[in-house]
Amino acid sequence: MNQLGFLPFVCISVQVVKHLEPFRLSLEKLKVVSTRLRKDMIRGLGKHTHHRAAVKMLPTFVRATPDGTEKGDFLALDLGGTNFRVLHVRVMEEEQKMVKMDSQLCAIPQEIMLGTGEQLFDHIAACLSEFLDSQNLKGQTLPMGFTFSFPCEQKEIDKSILIRWTKGFNCSGVEGEDVVKLLKEAIHRRGDYDISSVAMVNDTVGTMMSCGYRDQTCEIGMIIGTGTNACYMEEMKNVKRVEGEDGQMCINTEWGGFGDDGSLEDILTEFDKVVDRTSINPGVHTFEKMISGMYLGEIVRLVLMKLTEKKLLFKGEVSEALRTKETFETKFISMIEEPDSGLENAKKILTELGLTWDLVDARVVRLVCETISSRSARLCAAALATIVDRIRVNRGLPHLKTTVGVDGTVYKKHPKMQPSMHFLTPDCKIKFLVSEDGSGKGAAMVTAVAHSLSKHPHCMMVPPLCFTVRND
Numbered sequence: 001m002n003q004l005g006f007l008p009f010v011c012i013s014v015q016v017v018k019h020l021e022p023f024r025l026s027l028e029k030l031k032v033v034s035t036r037l038r039k040d041m042i043r044g045l046g047k048h049t050h051h052r053a054a055v056k057m058l059p060t061f062v063r064a065t066p067d068g069t070e071k072g073d074f075l076a077l078d079l080g081g082t083n084f085r086v087l088h089v090r091v092m093e094e095e096q097k098m099v100k101m102d103s104q105l106c107a108i109p110q111e112i113m114l115g116t117g118e119q120l121f122d123h124i125a126a127c128l129s130e131f132l133d134s135q136n137l138k139g140q141t142l143p144m145g146f147t148f149s150f151p152c153e154q155k156e157i158d159k160s161i162l163i164r165w166t167k168g169f170n171c172s173g174v175e176g177e178d179v180v181k182l183l184k185e186a187i188h189r190r191g192d193y194d195i196s197s198v199a200m201v202n203d204t205v206g207t208m209m210s211c212g213y214r215d216q217t218c219e220i221g222m223i224i225g226t227g228t229n230a231c232y233m234e235e236m237k238n239v240k241r242v243e244g245e246d247g248q249m250c251i252n253t254e255w256g257g258f259g260d261d262g263s264l265e266d267i268l269t270e271f272d273k274v275v276d277r278t279s280i281n282p283g284v285h286t287f288e289k290m291i292s293g294m295y296l297g298e299i300v301r302l303v304l305m306k307l308t309e310k311k312l313l314f315k316g317e318v319s320e321a322l323r324t325k326e327t328f329e330t331k332f333i334s335m336i337e338e339p340d341s342g343l344e345n346a347k348k349i350l351t352e353l354g355l356t357w358d359l360v361d362a363r364v365v366r367l368v369c370e371t372i373s374s375r376s377a378r379l380c381a382a383a384l385a386t387i388v389d390r391i392r393v394n395r396g397l398p399h400l401k402t403t404v405g406v407d408g409t410v411y412k413k414h415p416k417m418q419p420s421m422h423f424l425t426p427d428c429k430i431k432f433l434v435s436e437d438g439s440g441k442g443a444a445m446v447t448a449v450a451h452s453l454s455k456h457p458h459c460m461m462v463p464p465l466c467f468t469v470r471n472d
């Protein structure tokens, strides 16, 4: 036996594997999950059923993907995580590309994430003002897109009511309100510039639209980052809540809410239940809490705690850090699963967490990470397969070839998240296009498509979207 101690590893892992069993979802189980999601999607689209639907299926009023002829200069705002960004984007028709002219990042401190809506929008308006000054853009009129990555009931492209906060935000006085109105009010409070209208976009839609400019077969946008969600082009005749039968409309599924009605009870583990109970939004976004970056690290930490209590790890000794909520960051999972340096990374991370480990411990920790991230990837694959297959059936096709625009740190950084997304869709060939700066550029693209559609006599979108800056 070598220094790695093969035998003890095998002995321990049998018990460890037993504890990890509830996270392993068979192909059969994933198909059941997919069937449930399919039914929930139909419920979300229905005129009389959407009120109670866990999967909201929100109409976005985006009725066309880019055709490559869009052009112009745009401003894009992007709020979805701990940062707020303002971008100046140029869309160039000749070269079919979007260029980020410049951008500015403003951190959103925790006090603001949990403060009042007024504080949040004042902070955003201040950041925008600073950017316009730095770019010498005050006094110009540029169309503006606002990527706001939270579930919103979109009344029109420039009227969007926040249904609920997710991903650690909980600003008072915003749920149930029109986000565009709150932004405009904050800008008016400042009085140094003004805007006329804004195209509101979810980040999934931004991702689909920015990838759609590069590849016109892109009709799905998916995010696996701090949160998770997907959007896709649905046939208008199935969008019962919006008048009109012709053409298509992009639907923001808000699949993060899948399971909020208890439909995933059979696959939730005791650890998922603790993560939910101790979150700032218990009972909400059940599916997201099993998948996305905001929660994966915490699930791993809870499993490690349990295994240590059972004396299957660290000789039964828990460190202060491991006992503390959210100390095991999701990025550690990717680092520990790195094919070459993973084990070395695991050792460093465990030492930093104040744990006394041996090689068997490091391997068990890696197994725990692999189990949790692989469940996340398999659940996403099942959900994506549901959407892709819905598009195929909608079009009455035996086979479908389609492109999915993808963004999010978990998808981009995790070494094994990208492969294995195909196994549930034998009738469909899926191409994944990783978006660069999708949220920001996509908002500009939605605005650009809105603009070019508004020039056509049968414009199916919104009136021209304008951004006016007063310079006084």
Ligand code: BGC
Residues within 6 Å of the ligand: 080, 148, 149, 150, 151, 152, 166, 167, 202, 203, 204, 223, 225, 226, 227, 228, 229, 230, 254, 256, 288
């Ligand atoms: C939000 C979605 C968003 C997703 C990814 C979720 O928490 O509800 O609107 O698309 O995160 O950012």
